[in-house]
Amino acid sequence: MIKVKDAFFVKSASSLEETTPEGISEVAFIGRSNVGKSSIINAFTNKKGLAKSSSTPGKTRLINFFNVLFTQEDKTFNVQFVDLPGFGYARVSRSMKEEWQRNLTRYIEKRVSIRVFVHLIDSRHPFLESDHDVHAYLEKLIRPDQKILRIFTKSDKLKQSDVSVIKKHYPDALLVSSSNKKGIDKALHAIFEMLFGVEND
Template sequence: MIRVKDASFISSASSLANTTPEGLSEVAFIGRSNVGKSSIINALTNKKGLAKSSSTPGKTRLINFFNVLLSDEEKDFTLQFVDLPGFGYARVSHSMKEEWQKHLTQYIERRISIRVFVHLIDSRHPFLESDKEVHAYLEGIVRPDQRILRIFTKADKLKQSDVSVIKKNYPDAILVSSSSKKGIDRALKAIFETVFGVES
């Protein structure tokens, strides 16, 4: 079974130019501002407070890098989780929003180290146009050595009928809850196997 042995914050970057050096495989978390990116990163690493969440949607304006040490009981593996600025909701000027978008796009399209895009979707709103646009965008730029994982957050708030609808429309969906830890082990396993090509 795959587990996280340690996780730590490395640095924040406002643009591609001041990101961490290329090298370690990266898992980039992308989603709407209130989808719960920080909470999911904390749940996956089992380290409360590692990624700082804000009560104000859209406040994360930097690309945040975290070092994650994983083990499959036989060997250790190291990668980076990357918490990307959320889209939507940000109460900032149009020019500032355009600047964020430019730097975010440069990172997503030019960063060689990205192996997995984790597209986080609020399971209570699984069919938003903004999420469809982001997924289509990722599919349009993803390289042969990259993969996209759809992970639906806040699954503890769903009825079974809601779960069935999501699974019918997205057969590859992984449903998780950062509060109940539902699906967290499965999500971590999927990320690990996708990055390293090793079954845990």
């Protein structure tokens, strides 16, 4: 049985230079503004205000590091969850937006500690070109020791027929709601498995 035992904020960075030292395995949460990146980190860690979420897109503006302690029986595993600014919509000046995107891209491409990219997709809009582009971009840059996990967010907003459409295109789709916690455990296990191998309980 895998559980998150504890989680706490470590640091915010505006650029790769300001990040924490390389070392602890990282899970980077990537996706469009407002898709639910910060909310899913709170749901995984069971801490409501840990990552700041907002109904206004563009809330997360820095690279935020959280230390997460997993337990599996008597073993503990230390991981960093990284909440990132969204891509796409943000009510800031063009030059500021470009600077964020540059810093975000540098972190994604150069950070050695990243082991898992969690690509979050709004389940109400599962086939956006921008998400397709992000997936292709990640596929192209990942190293052999890195993995990509797609998670569809806000599943509480879906009708059963919408779920069927997603499942048809992505048979193994992880559909998650940070609001009612459905799918959270399964998604957390999938991340753990990507980091540390198959769970043996």
